[in-house]
Amino acid sequence: MHICYTAQIHNRTMDSDINNLYWAFPQYTQNLPKFDELPQGCVWVPCIPDFTTNTYIPIYNLHAQIHLPSNTKTQACKSEKIKISRGGIKTLPWKESEDKLLQDLVELHGLKKWSLISQEINKALYDGNEMRKGKHCRERWHNHLDPGLNKGEWSYEEDIYLLQLKEQYGNRWSLISKGLQGRNENSVKNRWNCLIKRARQDPEMQYYSSDTITAILIKELQEQRSQTNN
Known part of the structure; x- marks a missing residue:
């Protein structure tokens, strides 16, 4: 044009x-x-x-x-079907029936065919309208429904290991999460941000860089772990 x-x-x-x-x-x-x-x-x-x-x-x-x-x-080229963003309608809460169907479809198709899984969910629950997409279903599974997901409190060992891997690999959250059993990429990133944000509440650390805070936290957590074990 x-x-x-x-x-x-x-x-x-x-x-x-x-x-x-x-x-x-x-x-x-x-x-x-x-x-x-x-x-x-x-x-x-x-x-x-x-x-x-x-x-x-x-x-x-x-x-x-x-x-x-x-x-x-x-x-x-306009279509009569409902069009949504790539990640699905994020403001549409997942229903219990959707979660159950998603679990059944993952068991049937595995963890690779997310596009097919989203199509079957849309066909079964939304009259074929594209209300859920593959990326949306994948995130729902890995962040909420995976039975191997660890949603419990973080231990000293996990926090120290997370901070050490962050020093080594930077923002490669997927790689870091592989070293923490049951912790997915999203929870690992959220935990690191939470630790840094909490540390910056201390006026003395408010203007420190993230790398400096990470090094300080590793030392402090190691000391706290030693005191707890003693």
């Missing part, structure tokens, strides 16, 4: 007929008025050529929302 520019008067107090004077220009750019010939209040907006009328059509109106002409492919 070729993008060119045309002038549009931007003054809400002007008459609507005057406002539309510069919406369409002839096909050839040399016929466009010079900058100093434009009325006061004109600005340039992107437009696309309409070869059926030899005019330029602005992509949006300065006084309204962005829109495309009705004859573009964007309008023609």
